[in-house]
Structures are given as C-alpha cells and as structure tokens.
Amino acid sequence: MAYSAGFTPHPKISYVGAAPTGVASEAEYLEIGVAERVEPDRLRDALDAALPAGLDIVECVEAGPGGLAERIDASRWQVELPGVTPEAVRAALTRFLAEDRIEVERLTKDGRRSLDARGAVVSAQLSADVPGAGRVPSPSLSDPCAILDVVVRQATPAVRPDDVLAALRAVADLVPPSPPRATRLAQGLLDGTGRLADPLGPDRRAALAARESAPGPLGALA
DSSP: OOBOOSSSOOBOEEEESOOOTTOEESOOEEEEOOSSOOOHHHHHHHHHHHSOTTOOOOOOOOOOSSOGGGGOOEEEEEEEEETOOHHHHHHHHHHHHHOSOOEEEEEETTEEEEEETTTTEEEEEEGGGSTTOSOOOOOOSSSOEEEEEEEEEOOSSOOOHHHHHHHHHHHHOOOOSSOOEEEEEEEEEEOTTSOEEOTTHHHHHHHHHHHHHSOOSTTOOO
C-alpha cells in the first residue's frame, strides 16, 4: 500500500459514504493507493484473505481519471419492518411523500441536531412494488413484515434509514413493534430516472477496452 509523505505518513485509503453503525451493507466502496501496479484480481484476493468472515471484497478495478466520490451521490436502502403490514406502510408513505419537509432530531456528540428527513429522499416505496427488488416477504397473517425500498441522496448532514423511520413515525405514527433491519443495496450517481449508475462502470469499461485493443501474440489473428 502507498503512504502519504511527511512526518506522519498515512496509508492512502479513502471511503465514500461509509454506512452508519447498526446497519448492513452490500455496497461499500473505497479507494486504495498502491506503491506499485498490481493486478486487480490479485489485490482483491489478498484483501479478501485478510478480512474476517462476513466482510467480502466483491471486485477490484483499476481506477481511471476522476475520484470515486464524483460518481456517488445517493444510496438505495432496504428496510425490513417486522410486525408491520404492507398496507400500513403504504398509508404512511402517502403522508410522508406529500410533505415538502419533515424535521427530525438526531442525537450527536455535540447534542441534538435537527435535519430534514424528507428533502433527501428521492423515492420511497414497498419492495413488493419495485420491479426487480431484492428480497420480498411472503404473505403471512401471523407474522407480517413489510420491506421498504428507499433511495436517499447523500446530503450533509447525511439522512440515514433511522431518520426516515423517525419521519414516518412523526407524520403517520408508524412504529414497528420490533427493531427494523436496514441494508444498503447500492450506491451510485443518480440519473434522470432516479436510478443509480454503477460507480465502477467507467473503470470496468476502460479496462475492457484496454484488453481488446492490446496486441495479441505474434502471429495470432486479430
């Protein structure tokens, strides 16, 4: 790994939009500076072997021009609400989305802070209503579990899944009887339709183009 210069060198590693404490994530990204060029697959295997079980490096790509932070401005969250029916969530979302601004309070190290939990939300709906959504609960009258699909801009201060739930409680008195479970499914740059573009897409395409344009073995047909 490469290190910064100066009297107190630091490893060149940076995170983009790290997930808050208490949530799961399937889409965390980081940039690592290396002292010498290395094959991405080799780096992925080395990092994966050094991490504890449950923390998996899915893919490494060689970075192209521009920083990773320029390609990420939103997250897609899946929030499981045990004991809450889909009908209750739909009714709460109708009230939530009708508002322009919903103030909620969060306890920080500097005391309580107020933030707008509605302004950062690009879309919010039940996973059952989202084509191609991740996990959708099977109907059960004895144990309902609605799953919320939310796309949130990474604003400052960051609006977290628990802030969205606090806003739903404020406007619709939606209070899950059991602790919710939040999982980040994706990060990326919002397009005009509200979808998230893959932040590694440009680097992946550049690597593919470089391989295709590389000269083949002597005498091989192009």
